[in-house]
Amino acid sequence: MKRAEVTEKILTAKRMKELSWEEIAKKIGGASKIIVTAACMGQMKMTKEQATKAGKLFGLGKEEVLLLQEVPYRGSLPQIPPTDPLIYRFYELVQVYGTTWKELIQEEFGDGIMSAIDFDMTMERQPDQKGDRVKIAMSGKFLGYKSY
Amino acid sequence: MKRAEVTEKILTAKRMKELSWEEIAKKIGGASKIIVTAACMGQMKMTKEQATKAGKLFGLGKEEVLLLQEVPYRGSLPQIPPTDPLIYRFYELVQVYGTTWKELIQEEFGDGIMSAIDFDMTMERQPDQKGDRVKIAMSGKFLGYKSY
Amino acid sequence: MKRAEVTEKILTAKRMKELSWEEIAKKIGGASKIIVTAACMGQMKMTKEQATKAGKLFGLGKEEVLLLQEVPYRGSLPQIPPTDPLIYRFYELVQVYGTTWKELIQEEFGDGIMSAIDFDMTMERQPDQKGDRVKIAMSGKFLGYKSY
Amino acid sequence: MKRAEVTEKILTAKRMKELSWEEIAKKIGGASKIIVTAACMGQMKMTKEQATKAGKLFGLGKEEVLLLQEVPYRGSLPQIPPTDPLIYRFYELVQVYGTTWKELIQEEFGDGIMSAIDFDMTMERQPDQKGDRVKIAMSGKFLGYKSY
Amino acid sequence: MKRAEVTEKILTAKRMKELSWEEIAKKIGGASKIIVTAACMGQMKMTKEQATKAGKLFGLGKEEVLLLQEVPYRGSLPQIPPTDPLIYRFYELVQVYGTTWKELIQEEFGDGIMSAIDFDMTMERQPDQKGDRVKIAMSGKFLGYKSY
Amino acid sequence: MKRAEVTEKILTAKRMKELSWEEIAKKIGGASKIIVTAACMGQMKMTKEQATKAGKLFGLGKEEVLLLQEVPYRGSLPQIPPTDPLIYRFYELVQVYGTTWKELIQEEFGDGIMSAIDFDMTMERQPDQKGDRVKIAMSGKFLGYKSY
Amino acid sequence: MKRAEVTEKILTAKRMKELSWEEIAKKIGGASKIIVTAACMGQMKMTKEQATKAGKLFGLGKEEVLLLQEVPYRGSLPQIPPTDPLIYRFYELVQVYGTTWKELIQEEFGDGIMSAIDFDMTMERQPDQKGDRVKIAMSGKFLGYKSY
Amino acid sequence: MKRAEVTEKILTAKRMKELSWEEIAKKIGGASKIIVTAACMGQMKMTKEQATKAGKLFGLGKEEVLLLQEVPYRGSLPQIPPTDPLIYRFYELVQVYGTTWKELIQEEFGDGIMSAIDFDMTMERQPDQKGDRVKIAMSGKFLGYKSY
Amino acid sequence: MKRAEVTEKILTAKRMKELSWEEIAKKIGGASKIIVTAACMGQMKMTKEQATKAGKLFGLGKEEVLLLQEVPYRGSLPQIPPTDPLIYRFYELVQVYGTTWKELIQEEFGDGIMSAIDFDMTMERQPDQKGDRVKIAMSGKFLGYKSY
Amino acid sequence: MKRAEVTEKILTAKRMKELSWEEIAKKIGGASKIIVTAACMGQMKMTKEQATKAGKLFGLGKEEVLLLQEVPYRGSLPQIPPTDPLIYRFYELVQVYGTTWKELIQEEFGDGIMSAIDFDMTMERQPDQKGDRVKIAMSGKFLGYKSY
Numbered sequence A, B, C, D, E, F, G, H, I, J: 001m002k003r004a005e006v007t008e009k010i011l012t013a014k015r016m017k018e019l020s021w022e023e024i025a026k027k028i029g030g031a032s033k034i035i036v037t038a039a040c041m042g043q044m045k046m047t048k049e050q051a052t053k054a055g056k057l058f059g060l061g062k063e064e065v066l067l068l069q070e071v072p073y074r075g076s077l078p079q080i081p082p083t084d085p086l087i088y089r090f091y092e093l094v095q096v097y098g099t100t101w102k103e104l105i106q107e108e109f110g111d112g113i114m115s116a117i118d119f120d121m122t123m124e125r126q127p128d129q130k131g132d133r134v135k136i137a138m139s140g141k142f143l144g145y146k147s148y
Helices: A003-016 A021-028 A033-040 A048-058 A062-067 A085-109 B003-016 B021-028 B033-040 B048-058 B062-067 B085-109 C003-016 C021-028 C033-040 C048-058 C062-068 C085-109 D003-016 D021-028 D033-040 D048-058 D062-067 D085-109 E003-016 E021-028 E033-040 E048-058 E062-067 E085-109 F003-016 F021-028 F033-040 F048-058 F062-067 F085-109 G003-016 G021-028 G033-040 G048-058 G062-067 G085-109 H003-016 H021-028 H033-040 H048-058 H062-067 H085-109 I003-016 I021-028 I033-040 I048-058 I062-067 I085-109 J003-016 J021-028 J033-040 J048-058 J062-067 J085-109
Strands: A112-126 A133-144 B112-126 B133-144 C112-126 C133-144 D112-126 D133-144 E112-126 E133-144 F112-126 F133-144 G112-126 G133-144 H112-126 H133-144 I112-126 I133-144 J112-126 J133-144
Touching (some): A021 A048, A062 I003, A085 A133, A085 B021, A085 B085, A112 J112, A133 B085, A133 B112, B003 B033, B003 J062, B021 B048, B033 B048, B112 C112, B133 C112, C003 C062, C021 C033, C021 C048, C021 D085, C033 C112, C033 D085, C085 D033, C133 D085, C133 D112, D021 D033, D085 D133, D112 E133, D133 E112, E003 E033, E003 E048, E003 E062, E033 E048, E048 E062, E085 E112, E085 F021, F003 F033, F033 F048, F112 G112, F133 G112, G003 G062, G021 G048, G033 G048, G048 G062, G085 H112, G085 J085, G112 H085, H003 H048, H021 H048, H033 H048, H033 H112, H048 H062, H062 J003, H085 H112, H112 I112, I003 I048, I003 I062, I048 I062, I085 J085, I085 J112, I112 J085, I133 J112, J003 J062, J033 J112, J048 J062, J085 J112, J085 J133
Antiparallel strands (some): B112 B133, C112 C133, E112 E133, F112 F133, G112 G133, I133 J133
């Protein structure tokens, strides 16, 4: 059994029960909506408690519940560059602003990176008269190159 | 003359005069530090006023000042996936969280995308006892698929 | 269940019932023929009403009808560049006229893009003595780069 | 001497003389603004008369004027998929609507393609209260597969 | 059901009945041996009459017979460059002679292409003392770039 | 010095002297127009006699004349798939008819290939009321797989 | 049924019966061990006699025996560059010595290639005090470029 | 200065002095003709003595002579798959016989590889009535996977 | 049956019996934990004894136990560059330090490579106040290029 | 001026002065030999003091000395997979052992990665009767996925 099959099974259950990610995140708990969604999409692991709740919610079997507790082989996109327009726009931001991020982060912090592991993210709707906006806030620990 | 040559000339001037992007953004003005840096890196256009100031600051010729006012052919990375670790981490976020962003934005807003054109971004240092963090806030207008 | 399986099932039903897209679009309604066809091909979502009609027309099950109402992961081509000659010709237009479109749209509108989201399209037969022509008219909202 | 060098020289002259494509097309004449721009961008050939006028307008040498009269090796994009957002949106249309175009053109015309050679195109600004739109109309001769 | 499955079924029937393409083309009729073979390989459509005969010859079901009458998504090779030596040699001809064909066709006909749609082809054995030769004759309509 | 530089120099001379390939082939002689053109395009070697004539015709130096007598590193296309429409059409023929050629050549000759080395080709204009046609005839020795 | 399925079935039979290629080649006969192995791996065709013996040895059905007599679509590697270290080393030889082979073969034979079709190969163990060696001898007919 | 520039300079000298690799190998000495040619092509290093002789023979400067003594960054082909027909045939052998080599070497020697480092090669002309043959003999030490 | 199916079956058994690699390595024995894990992941072969124990531990059938004793087609990653962040970091080390390794190994040892076949590796936890560290020690035999 | 040009200049100076990396590291100081070499190869930055010493040692100009103090755009390989055999072997280790590293690191530490930023490495010669070995020890901080 592969993690992708569990993801597909979860999506079927979500669809048939007409659940939103909002509701799923509340029922599984233990982490933010983003992390719970990512775990259901096969990109994060769940704790034993979360996986047990997910198993009940989605009607999963024993191996599936165990699989949700394993670290997945990450990577959620079928191709790169992503063909889906919503996801592509994020990829475009990397293309256009990549070198700018590098210049500014390094000017502020020195040589290193923004961690994508010790990393936090929120997403919210920002009401705006000219059309509501998607607001994403990311915060990752700065990790400086060490010289031993 | 190509835009990449202007970028290289700007980087040489910045290096020799030991200017920071902070100082450059203040001297050129008219936009945030991110946008001014992106323009210097060849990803955004400058207004006539900005370009004239940039010309003085960096010692550019007439064609170079005009070129800064043209819309560039965007795309700042020599290869994809980016080999530079700092930029790669952003690419990794797209790989890992891409489908999660899609699920959550669409659950909240319906079918559409977060604009990468009508788009705003800030970057700041977030002090933290366990190590300071890079904080990036993005805000893009939601654009819904229209059915005519 | 995956969206591609619904597309395959729809194509089988269309074939066995010898339906044209013209007829399908009329029976499903609620949008232009292009959008209905794109939805059947797995590239657009349907409204609840459209999906219910599609379910009856094609003999789909409950999950399939629900799936048609979800935003699909877009991207309709098995490879890029497309190997099919009809689709390749459009790709060729992008290759040959891409930079010309960029120059002319930006000269007319300034820095920005033609939206592929707030976008409309028609396709029609244009009778012509030397051989009829395919006429495609596209109209997309201009979105200008904002500087916050 | 390569055609790309003539394009670069033309772009420098256009920049220094602050000419628009509108003006250039008028001065060179003999074809639509799209075709003249495409020829300057190295994608179409010019007639002897057009090339001579272009030579005067841009200050080109003898070989450059001759080169403008040769059929170029077509293909205007430095990479595929295009990294520039304006051009990428057209590529995205091919990705999303490619199979739909195939279905509908073939339903209407039978087995064949829309020519990208016997092809015409116009581009215009479409005023709209919610924001002006880019309108592109394409018309290509239908070419049916022949069975000899 | 996909066209590739029909191709596989046809190849199984051909194998089990020990039919040659020569015989198949005679029994299906209505086009040259090349076109009939290409249709069986999933690259051309059949007429209703041809498909009905093919259905009988190969023992196909109703949907399969209908599928043979649809325009296929063309492209017959699993990878490019083709790994099979016989097919690779044709690809090599494009690599080596591509620019030569361009020069000579354009010198003779002006700016345009040789159509791959209004196109005819024959293949025959050419006896030769030093070893027989494969002789392929292609004829495609010249299509000139139009300037509207 | 590289062969591509000799090709560029030859193309400049051809352009400035307004020579056709027809005329060049006559002046250099010793092979068909296709082979002479291919040699000028950097895909075939010339004999000493041909290279000497080419040297005079195009005003080449000693090393350039010697280089024309060396076997080139073959491959004439800057990218694959070729972006130029004329050359792409040949590539499309390989995509669409590749497996058909394989089936028919092997049915006629057994296991083997059509040589692209012991290979001959002609190209001519075929007058036709519905528009003239490009006619290409290829003939390559059949080489059967040997089993030692 | 596809040739790859026959290969998989043969490998299962070989494994369960604990046969070596040495034994298989003796039982099937009619060609060298290399060619018989290549045929079992789906890269060469068998004669009727060989295929019948293979059918008995491996317990194959009628279609499978017929399939072994067809020319396969050649190409035995799942990716290029090959990820398997043993096969990669051969690929590395092409990378490192490719241009050297070209120089030396052409110096000795003139313009042409070493045939990979009229080609023979042996492989043997070469005892050596410092560790035994793999010895591979290849011999391919030289084919000179013909100028018609 | 890069190794590729030294290679180009050596090839120019070889051309102008009309030297063969045979003669070059004799004059430089210290290794087989294959190794000397590979070193001149930028794939092997020379000893001090060899490089000094090469410097005299080709008229190289001090840095060039030193560069010939450095281990090069290996890899001699501008693209993969190689577009040159002579080199492609070797690549084709890897494609077709790769898995066969793996099976047979491992049956004979166990788990491991044929070294491409502790490796020897000869190339010779094999006279043959049906056309002379290129004979290549390779011998590489077998290296078995160790389990510590 | 393919090796990947055995790997999947082993992973299911490991999951259901909640075994660690530590425990598995002890039960199978005969090699280090790294090698046993790699063998279970389909990258190394097992001895007869190891495979028999693995068969009992994981409940494998006869063919599966035999398959574990065959040399696998190596290559454990579904794509390159690897999308999984843990594995990508190793790939990044090759990108960043690759040329440095080349310089230093060659300075110390001369022209050659570090064997990836006669190769040993250990992995351990290194306690550290600022956060524990992963310590990996690799040791591969140096193999020098031989000149025969 | 680009960092790659400084690298080339440093390599020329190293070559002409016949310096070893050992000596260079001692003269520049302030970090291990690996880090100093990596900085010279354009993959790490130098401190002001190191860069000044490097400037004197290699005869660099003011901008070059400043450039050495900037964080480079990392990525040292001209292609991936690397064509150079020494570097390829490391890439092969990632291919073969990648999933094993993932399993074992995650079993020991939980979900996270080995940092390639807070990372240390040593390389040394390990004398061995059967041939000396290259010993590389890596130590990277474990970074666990955080759930905010």
